[in-house]
Amino acid sequence: MVTPIDPTSTAFLLAENRSMPMHVGGLQLYRKPEGAGRSYVREMYESMRDTEEINPLFLRTPHRSLRTAGQLVWKPDDQFDPEHHVRHSALPKPGRVRELLELCGRLHGTRLAPERPLWEAHVIEGLRDGRVATYTKLHHALVDGISAMRLLASVHSTDPDKRGTPAPWGARPRSRKSSEEADSGTPLTEVPISALRTALGLTAEAAGLPSALVKTLSKGLRNETAAVSLHAPRTIFNQSITGSRRFAAQDWPIERLRTVGKATGTTLNDVVLAMCAGALRTYLLELDALPETPLVAMVPVGLNAKQSQIANADGGNAVGAVMAQLATHLHDPADRLTSIHRSMRDGKQALSSMTPVQIVAMSALGQAPAILTPMLRMQGIVRPPYNVIISNVPGPRTTQYWNGAELVGTYPLSIPIKGMALNITCTSYDGKLGFGLTGCRRTVPRLQRLLTHLDDEVAALEKAAGV
Amino acid sequence: MVTPIDPTSTAFLLAENRSMPMHVGGLQLYRKPEGAGRSYVREMYESMRDTEEINPLFLRTPHRSLRTAGQLVWKPDDQFDPEHHVRHSALPKPGRVRELLELCGRLHGTRLAPERPLWEAHVIEGLRDGRVATYTKLHHALVDGISAMRLLASVHSTDPDKRGTPAPWGARPRSRKSSEEADSGTPLTEVPISALRTALGLTAEAAGLPSALVKTLSKGLRNETAAVSLHAPRTIFNQSITGSRRFAAQDWPIERLRTVGKATGTTLNDVVLAMCAGALRTYLLELDALPETPLVAMVPVGLNAKQSQIANADGGNAVGAVMAQLATHLHDPADRLTSIHRSMRDGKQALSSMTPVQIVAMSALGQAPAILTPMLRMQGIVRPPYNVIISNVPGPRTTQYWNGAELVGTYPLSIPIKGMALNITCTSYDGKLGFGLTGCRRTVPRLQRLLTHLDDEVAALEKAAGV
Numbered sequence: 048m049v050t051p052i053d054p055t056s057t058a059f060l061l062a063e064n065r066s067m068p069m070h071v072g073g074l075q076l077y078r079k080p081e082g083a084g085r086s087y088v089r090e091m092y093e094s095m096r097d098t099e100e101i102n103p104l105f106l107r108t109p110h111r112s113l114r115t116a117g118q119l120v121w122k123p124d125d126q127f128d129p130e131h132h133v134r135h136s137a138l139p140k141p142g143r144v145r146e147l148l149e150l151c152g153r154l155h156g157t158r159l160a161p162e163r164p165l166w167e168a169h170v171i172e173g174l175r176d177g178r179v180a181t182y183t184k185l186h187h188a189l190v191d192g193i194s195a196m197r198l199l200a201s202v203h204s205t206d207p208d209k210r211g212t213p214a215p216w217g218a219r220p221r222s223r224k225s226s227e228e229a230d231s232g233t234p235l236t237e238v239p240i241s242a243l244r245t246a247l248g249l250t251a252e253a254a255g256l257p258s259a260l261v262k263t264l265s266k267g268l269r270n271e272t273a274a275v276s277l278h279a280p281r282t283i284f285n286q287s288i289t290g291s292r293r294f295a296a297q298d299w300p301i302e303r304l305r306t307v308g309k310a311t312g313t314t315l316n317d318v319v320l321a322m323c324a325g326a327l328r329t330y331l332l333e334l335d336a337l338p339e340t341p342l343v344a345m346v347p348v349g350l351n352a353k354q355s356q357i358a359n360a361d362g363g364n365a366v367g368a369v370m371a372q373l374a375t376h377l378h379d380p381a382d383r384l385t386s387i388h389r390s391m392r393d394g395k396q397a398l399s400s401m402t403p404v405q406i407v408a409m410s411a412l413g414q415a416p417a418i419l420t421p422m423l424r425m426q427g428i429v430r431p432p433y434n435v436i437i438s439n440v441p442g443p444r445t446t447q448y449w450n451g452a453e454l455v456g457t458y459p460l461s462i463p464i465k466g467m468a469l470n471i472t473c474t475s476y477d478g479k480l481g482f483g484l485t486g487c488r489r490t491v492p493r494l495q496r497l498l499t500h501l502d503d504e505v506a507a508l509e510k511a512a513g514v
Numbered sequence: 515m516v517t518p519i520d521p522t523s524t525a526f527l528l529a530e531n532r533s534m535p536m537h538v539g540g541l542q543l544y545r546k547p548e549g550a551g552r553s554y555v556r557e558m559y560e561s562m563r564d565t566e567e568i569n570p571l572f573l574r575t576p577h578r579s580l581r582t583a584g585q586l587v588w589k590p591d592d593q594f595d596p597e598h599h600v601r602h603s604a605l606p607k608p609g610r611v612r613e614l615l616e617l618c619g620r621l622h623g624t625r626l627a628p629e630r631p632l633w634e635a636h637v638i639e640g641l642r643d644g645r646v647a648t649y650t651k652l653h654h655a656l657v658d659g660i661s662a663m664r665l666l667a668s669v670h671s672t673d674p675d676k677r678g679t680p681a682p683w684g685a686r687p688r689s690r691k692s693s694e695e696a697d698s699g700t701p702l703t704e705v706p707i708s709a710l711r712t713a714l715g716l717t718a719e720a721a722g723l724p725s726a727l728v729k730t731l732s733k734g735l736r737n738e739t740a741a742v743s744l745h746a747p748r749t750i751f752n753q754s755i756t757g758s759r760r761f762a763a764q765d766w767p768i769e770r771l772r773t774v775g776k777a778t779g780t781t782l783n784d785v786v787l788a789m790c791a792g793a794l795r796t797y798l799l800e801l802d803a804l805p806e807t808p809l810v811a812m813v814p815v816g817l818n819a820k821q822s823q824i825a826n827a828d829g830g831n832a833v834g835a836v837m838a839q840l841a842t843h844l845h846d847p848a849d850r851l852t853s854i855h856r857s858m859r860d861g862k863q864a865l866s867s868m869t870p871v872q873i874v875a876m877s878a879l880g881q882a883p884a885i886l887t888p889m890l891r892m893q894g895i896v897r898p899p900y901n902v903i904i905s906n907v908p909g910p911r912t913t914q915y916w917n918g919a920e921l922v923g924t925y926p927l928s929i930p931i932k933g934m935a936l937n938i939t940c941t942s943y944d945g946k947l948g949f950g951l952t953g954c955r956r957t958v959p960r961l962q963r964l965l966t967h968l969d970d971e972v973a974a975l976e977k978a979a980g981v
Contacts, residue, residue, distance in 0.1 A: 052691060065625075065628065066629075085607075086607070088606070088607075089606070089607060089608075094608075126956060128955070128956070131758060131955065134620070135604055135606045135613075136606060137604040137640055138604055138605040139556070139559075139602045139603060139604040139639050139640075140553070140556060140604070140639065141576070142553075142554075146602075151603070157624045160756060160757060161532065162533075162756050163756075163758075163958070170605050172607065173604055173640075274822055289627060289629050289630075291627055291630075386729075427793060458880070486602075488595070488598065489593060489629070497632075502576070
């Protein structure tokens, strides 16, 4: 059965090119269950590959022909080849996290086959500590980043003894759905295509997506508040990019960051931004590439039902965007944190004073920078509206299992785009905040160093806060 | 320094698209030297990655700009990133040849990054028998298939105690070149860009490559000899292809094949073709897809200095092409071999009666089917001129070593193209004939089965020949 592709997904398919693949990814780390045999990983791979009933979302492929009047439509792949989509990979010795990140960077840097359903999953063995990793790649036209993380999480259970759970691409009959699953995430078929997409659809229906959106957007952006400032300096991140990727990931205990926040009267999200700000400052200083004026981060924020009060990053879908000044011109970590806190507060206030239509437009930046940046350029807005995207996607708070394997870490891989070569996405899980840094391999050299800088910055913030 | 790209290489760059990457590959298997430590493979990888002086060929990248008046030129990569090009990979357990071929198929199915030098090399560990593999990928614009195999072989030595040999992409100062190296293959800088390319250049200089070539070619092809027959049936191989690949490889003792040839009065190359013919027949029968009329293979053949007498596939550059009827309509292996022998003999005779210009044109089919097939189509030649390409590239006859590691097998990966989804290339080494079968993953299902069929066919031919 052929179904139409919604305008946003179509835009993601059309915006894609060799240097800008439009897929998101997820890296999951598991600890094998007790008593796992030597062939555990192979069995895990085979059970995933042999998933009997596939969710229709994972069977559809974009198709365009004379018959569809040149429009892109979804069509089921009538030659579905499980071995193409589900792959077994291994790390070379010594099997450190370094080798894993290298492999993920490589896998994230190749494009999905256009004639097939737009996803790939790798079961990865060879970590020297005996853990198993999975790397999953999903096209943004299939599912947006937040829904992708939810989807990957949706197969997990809080019950270590639960068995018989299919892979994320397995179709789960409603009758078999347990209450745990409903708790830990919404099955994909029920994930709303996000408040944003629906809202965009409504706007776009009448006047066509691009023009209506850009009109509202530039109006909102030219509103001279700090939150919507377009005065971001040029940095090495804001250049053309290539198709190859580097990926870095690490997690930190949320409690450490929260303690800094409590001692300084700032939010967890402020502390995350301060970590990134300090790390980016050190990184750019080392490359002798720190601009004089502070970097600006685009920070998607959650909105509650009233679309006004934004509590913190832990609530709701990210459907608003705040432009945060990262205070990278300041030397002192405490000063940077204070300045970021103020910038975020102003931004959220500005957001709360905006009309719902303006908020939707702002939020589009978070969902679709790749599409909007060229549009802004056409509108004569040529300087980068921001330097880097830093987002924080909430995840499950308790320990999760997949068929007895304990999920011990989860890290998002995102989409660098032309003019925005680095993306930082965090996701919380079980008391830890996992950072996933995805960059263009050529434009963002020595990306791994940012991990060290982030770690140093946590210590510096703790010292500054006196905790 | 910017240098112009010759017309043939330009054509390869322009003909490339997502479903038709234009790179050739080589899979090499090595046995570790005695006393190799646990970290032997890592050290091998690191020494290759850290190659100090790179051959300029491996530093150049295609570039086009206003300054070059829109023409493609070679430009050195001023941000050469060794870790991007030289990669360390591993096989999942159990580390059989099956896992190796699966990985090679995957690696061969991704495109080279266009903004970098057009090559990649993987050092692969994890084979359960302790051997080490390398998979090397080179763009056809950089070097043609035969030169690629020669280049990979050029670093080998017959001396197991020789050390200090750089990777194939290392620049070897002339002073250090030993006589062994000169014997086992010509260093790339001295490989003539093949008789063909030069000849093509001469033809193309006056009138432009495409029109002159096609004119000569169609004239040659319409010459109604068996050797240039265009009456190939339609098969599943002659369809559109996708970008994903499958690869199968295996070798057989040359002595076995030669014995069959001697007993039947046929050449080694005839026996190879008969193996392929029988295997393709069985494969297509299983899929219920064997056409009634016999398949036609395009077989590049070597020409000696006189460009007339073609002894066998072991001599000279492949600069002629014979269209061989594979007799797949015949049930009996002996009958097929006899028929193929006759077809090849007629083809070589026809070739010897052709003018040098016609031979050059014919030979272009072997070098550049991807470029020529669309041109033939434009000339109204819409049926496939042949069904499959079967070529045989001679390699070293004695045991070779790279820094003490014994080369135990070498297999070529070639380029499936639109309308020609399967390519069979053989290469001889140390008494064995290695077959490399490269196919479009979607168009040529269950490609691995051809290995079994090839093996069965050797036995069948031996039985038929009474040896």
